[in-house]
Amino acid sequence: MSRADVDLAKSGPPPPSLVARLRDNDLVASFLSSKTTAAAGLIALILIVAGLAAPLIAPTDPFNPAANFLMDSLTPPRFVAGGDPRFLLGTDDQGRDLWSAILYGLRISLMIGAFSVLLGGAIGVALGLIAGYAGGWIDSVVMRIADVQLTFPAILIALLLDGVAHALLQKSNREETAFLVLVVAIGLSFWVQYARTVRGSTLVEKNRDYVQAARLIGLSPARIVVRHILPNVMGPVLVIATINLAIAIITEATLSFLGVGLPATEPSLGTLIRIGQNYLFSGEWWIVAFPSLGLATLVLSVNLLGDWLRDALNPRLK
Amino acid sequence: MIAFVVRRVLASIGVMIAVGLIAFAMFRYVGDPINQMVGVETSVAERAQLREELGLNDPAIVQALRFLARAARFDFGVSYQFKQPVADLIGARMPATLELAFVASILSLAAGIPMGVYSALHRDSALSRLFQALSLIGISLPTFLTGILLITLFSVVLGWLPSFGRGDVVRLGPWWTTGFLTVSGLKSLVMPATTLALFQMTLIMRLVRAEMLEVLRADYIRFARARGLSESAIHFRHALKNTLVPVITIVGLQLGSIVAFSIITETVFAWPGMGQLFLQSIQNVDIPIMAAYLLFIAFMFVTINLVVDILYVSVDPRLRASLHGMHG
Numbered sequence: 001m002s003r004a005d006v007d008l009a010k011s012g013p014p015p016p017s018l019v020a021r022l023r024d025n026d027l028v029a030s031f032l033s034s035k036t037t038a039a040a041g042l043i044a045l046i047l048i049v050a051g052l053a054a055p056l057i058a059p060t061d062p063f064n065p066a067a068n069f070l071m072d073s074l075t076p077p078r079f080v081a082g083g084d085p086r087f088l089l090g091t092d093d094q095g096r097d098l099w100s101a102i103l104y105g106l107r108i109s110l111m112i113g114a115f116s117v118l119l120g121g122a123i124g125v126a127l128g129l130i131a132g133y134a135g136g137w138i139d140s141v142v143m144r145i146a147d148v149q150l151t152f153p154a155i156l157i158a159l160l161l162d163g164v165a166h167a168l169l170q171k172s173n174r175e176e177t178a179f180l181v182l183v184v185a186i187g188l189s190f191w192v193q194y195a196r197t198v199r200g201s202t203l204v205e206k207n208r209d210y211v212q213a214a215r216l217i218g219l220s221p222a223r224i225v226v227r228h229i230l231p232n233v234m235g236p237v238l239v240i241a242t243i244n245l246a247i248a249i250i251t252e253a254t255l256s257f258l259g260v261g262l263p264a265t266e267p268s269l270g271t272l273i274r275i276g277q278n279y280l281f282s283g284e285w286w287i288v289a290f291p292s293l294g295l296a297t298l299v300l301s302v303n304l305l306g307d308w309l310r311d312a313l314n315p316r317l318k
Numbered sequence: 319m320i321a322f323v324v325r326r327v328l329a330s331i332g333v334m335i336a337v338g339l340i341a342f343a344m345f346r347y348v349g350d351p352i353n354q355m356v357g358v359e360t361s362v363a364e365r366a367q368l369r370e371e372l373g374l375n376d377p378a379i380v381q382a383l384r385f386l387a388r389a390a391r392f393d394f395g396v397s398y399q400f401k402q403p404v405a406d407l408i409g410a411r412m413p414a415t416l417e418l419a420f421v422a423s424i425l426s427l428a429a430g431i432p433m434g435v436y437s438a439l440h441r442d443s444a445l446s447r448l449f450q451a452l453s454l455i456g457i458s459l460p461t462f463l464t465g466i467l468l469i470t471l472f473s474v475v476l477g478w479l480p481s482f483g484r485g486d487v488v489r490l491g492p493w494w495t496t497g498f499l500t501v502s503g504l505k506s507l508v509m510p511a512t513t514l515a516l517f518q519m520t521l522i523m524r525l526v527r528a529e530m531l532e533v534l535r536a537d538y539i540r541f542a543r544a545r546g547l548s549e550s551a552i553h554f555r556h557a558l559k560n561t562l563v564p565v566i567t568i569v570g571l572q573l574g575s576i577v578a579f580s581i582i583t584e585t586v587f588a589w590p591g592m593g594q595l596f597l598q599s600i601q602n603v604d605i606p607i608m609a610a611y612l613l614f615i616a617f618m619f620v621t622i623n624l625v626v627d628i629l630y631v632s633v634d635p636r637l638r639a640s641l642h643g644m645h646g
Contacts (some may be wrong), residue, residue: 148333151619153575155582163600163608167348250460257462258585260600270462277466277586280474281481288470292463300458307454 040304047298051106062101062267077286092275092287094264102294105269108262109298112182113249117241119187120248124194125237129225131195132202143199146192157189158251162260178262186251193240201233239313242306246299253295269295319631326627330620335386337616341609342385345395346378348605394610399602404610408592413494414484415591418583419576421511426518427569433519434526435561438534439553449523456520461579465513465586472509480506482588510587514580518572525568529561536560570626574619 050057077098092098131142149157165181205211206229214224255261256270264271269291276288352365352374360368369375373384388394394404437446459467473481485502487495497503533539534557542552581593588594592611599607 148336151333151574151623152615153578156578156615159581159597159600160608160612163603164344164348166600167344167603167605246458254460254462254582257460258582258597260597273462273466280466280470285470288466292466296459296463299460300455303454303458 034308037304037308040301040308043297044301044305047106047294047301048110050103051110054100054103054107057103060097060100062096062104077290092272096267098272098286098290101267101272102269102291105267105272105291106294106298108179108266108268109249109252109270109295112179112186112252112268113245115183116186116190116248116252117244119183120190120244121194121237121241123187124191125198125230125233127191128195128198129202129230129233132199133206133221133225133229139199142195146195149189150192154186154189154247155251155254158185158255159258159260161185161188162255166260178266182252182255182261185255186248189251190244190248193244194237197236197240198233201236202229205229205232235313239306239310242302242309246302246306249295249299249302269298322631323628326624330624333620334613334616337613338386338389339382341389341612342382344612345385345605345609346374346381348603389610389613394613395606397599397607398604399598400604404606407595407607408610408614409493411590411592411595413496414589415577415580415584415593417497418507418510418514418580418589418591419573421507422514422518422576422580423569423573425511425515426522429515430519430522431526431562431565434523435530435553435558437523438527438530441531453520453523456516459516461513461517461582462586464516465509465583468509468513469586479509481509484590506587510583510589513586514576514583517579518569518576521572522565522569526561526565529564530557533557533560567626567630570622574615574622577618578615 055061092101127142131139162181162185165177165185169177169181202225211224211228214228219228252261252268253270253273256268257274259274262268262271264275267275272291273288273295276284276286276291279285279287352369352372373381376384392405396402397404397407400407433449437449440446469481472479480502483506484497485504485506486500487497487503488499489495497507539552539556542556547556577593580589580591581597583589584591584593585597592614595607596611598604599611
């Protein structure tokens with residue numbers, strides 16, 4: 001919102017109540033008008049809360065090897081013949097309670113997804129703003145790098161960065177750094193989209209009157225970019241971020257499934273599925289089934305939200 | 319036109335050199351190549367000698383140029399874990415990956431285009447809604463989950479298809495082994511190819527649908543209707559034809575990512591291809607293989623990009639005209 005709008009709002013009638021504002025808001029209205037979207041939002045919310053609250057609601061701590069029930073490894077879920085009432089979804093090969101492991105896995109998947117989107121977004125938006133506003137050789141260099149990176153699929157970039165990080169880090173502290181390595185690898189594989197989008201909008205915005213005016217009153221370029229241009233180019237960034245959250249979660253799960261992500265001592269959903277795949281043929285189906293179900297539900301609901309946000313924010317589709 | 323082609327070729331070579339330098343930096347500075355090559359019992363003097371022989375004491379620029387020159391001749395040195403030339407290792411696994419990628423591309427086109435056309439022509443039919451729902455699931459399901467789902471159904475429950483490997487292969491010449499000629503080879507191909515094709519298929523379907531909807535709104539379609547042409551002539555001879563140009567571009571560009579995504583499919587199905595080799599090299603910090611694979615993929619992407627760009631300009635007269643306008 002520009003400064004003029006704010007002044008108008010101040011001088012007008014008193015602002016409507018929160019409820020009225022929500023009712024009149026296009027975004028909220030379109031959110032509630034679609035049952036699928038509302039359901040997806042609810043499911044995503046439940047999964048996010050479950051992940052965040054994992055330490056509070058999980059019966060056991062899957063990261064603590066002492067809390068594992070080695071004697072009860074590969075116990076089927078509670079509702080199946082041979083199940084144990086202590087383990088709702090059964091146990092894995094190390095006697096971990098699968099329900100707890102999934103809750104913690106959800107937490108890890110969401111955290112890595114969110115952090116890598118934040119990292120990729122921050123780098124991309126910053127570079128896009130600088131490239132678009134400064135122009136010249138800075139612009140060419142950033143956009144050339146973006147072009148080169150864009151020719152490779154993100155998963156491949158993440159794999160390579162992961163491999164290089166493995167080689168650089170000592171074997172002994174690989175497990176402690178796995179989380180950080182994943183965030184950096186996935187984040188760096190995603191910055192290009194943000195940079196290109198933000199650069200494009202910046203090129204348009206920087207010729208607008210309000211930027212010219214800011215320049216005339218002698219504001220520094222940094223202040224113009226951060227305080228004036230940035231708020232006006234953030235719309236599309238939000239959409240990319242939602243879509244990227246789903247992709248980041250898939251990428252993390254894939255890397256962990258391939259065995260280059262999180263170790264078995266600190267399992268994410270992908271790691272659990274990797275473990276479970278070994279037991280597909282011996283009949284212990286629950287180890288692979290429940291984490292897969294959790295992952296698919298998470299990604300699907302986030303994707304539905306992203307689709308809706310993209311359509312809702314796109315004026316051409318209205 | 320010639321100036322355009324020359325410029326694109328030069329840009330492609332530039333990209334390849336940049337990727338080559340990244341590969342060199344990985345090879346030279348990530349870990350010590352000497353430590354990876356020799357055992358613990360090798361003396362300091364022997365190490366120093368090996369270092370000198372391999373030219374690791376030369377200035378970095380000399381080493382980088384030498385690395386690039388060798389890479390141009392497909393000489394990537396010796397794998398740390400297998401102690402064999404990297405080019406041989408990759409060459410032996412290339413047929414498996416390329417056959418898989420080829421079948422997956424054909425499959426995704428054969429299913430994706432008709433589904434896209436249908437859902438564009440019959441926007442509100444039940445089948446179109448089903449396709450839309452399927453495509454959302456196709457995008458949301460990670461590749462490895464699709465693979466596991468297929469294995470569960472067709473190998474564990476039904477027992478129809480093998481869950482791993484390539485089956486029996488037939489050797490054709492010194493460089494190629496094929497699974498196309500045996501029953502077990504073809505059976506082994508079904509699930510990996512489907513898994514790999516699913517994501518591309520959803521992409522093609524969504525793209526064809528969107529393009530087709532756009533084209534159907536165009537003036538020449540309205541004009542064709544006014545001329546009294548039959549619906550099928552309008553849909554297939556006018557609309558689909560114009561839809562396919564961008565679709566073919568995207569499909570061409572996606573060929574490279576099919577090969578890259580085969581890393582996942584190959585892991586799920588224990589398919590003995592390049593992707594599996596690359597993944598092993600990451601797990602074992604086998605830098606020569608990582609560097610070679612990176613260069614291979616880059617070469618493929620750059621070549622495809624170049625061919626698509628040039629084809630695009632030579633096919634689309636409007637682009638040609640704008641080039642002339644730009645450069646006189």
